[in-house]
Amino acid sequence: MKIGYARVSTADQSLDMQIDALTAAGCERVYTEKASGSKDDRVELARVMDLLRAGDMIVVYKLDRLARSTVKLISTLDEIQRRGAEFVSLNDNIDTSTAVGRAFFGMLAVFAEFERNVIVERTRAGLAASRARGRNGGRPKTDRKKVAQAVKLYDTQAHTVTEITEMTGVTKATLYRALKERQ
Structure with missing residues (x-):
């Protein structure tokens, strides 16, 4: 069975584009979630993993919809393969049923983690620059x-x-x- 998984990080983002692509790819079921990719306790992804059987295929729109860190991507892929299933990322042209797809997946996982780390570094640098100008984020001090x-x-x-x-x-x-x- 082809099982689609779509995720956005915040409640105000739309899943429509991902759902359309997964449906067009022939997914029989599509599970959706609004949660950060860095969270390990995603309910719908856990449901997908529980349903997964030998011969099934998990399909995502883009690699970073599955996970944000190399470690999480690799562990999720290992679990998928351990269950005898495959993984496909439509936008990244990854299909783990092929040797090239498995190799490409590993390389893209590294870049996905790199991108996330760059975002974190930029955010920290921006906050530090803001503090240097006397602006402090967070809650105002309680009187x-x-x-x-x-x-x-x-x-x-x-x-x-x-x-x-x-x-x-x-x-x-x-x-x-x-x-x-x-x-």
């Missing part, structure tokens, strides 16, 4: 005085949590965390 005020208002039981957050600017999560910490 301890406002948190203390919010806790006091909470203790009076004269206001709802929503009212307290509106009056002080302290988020519900921060208020609840402060209340939990004092116990």
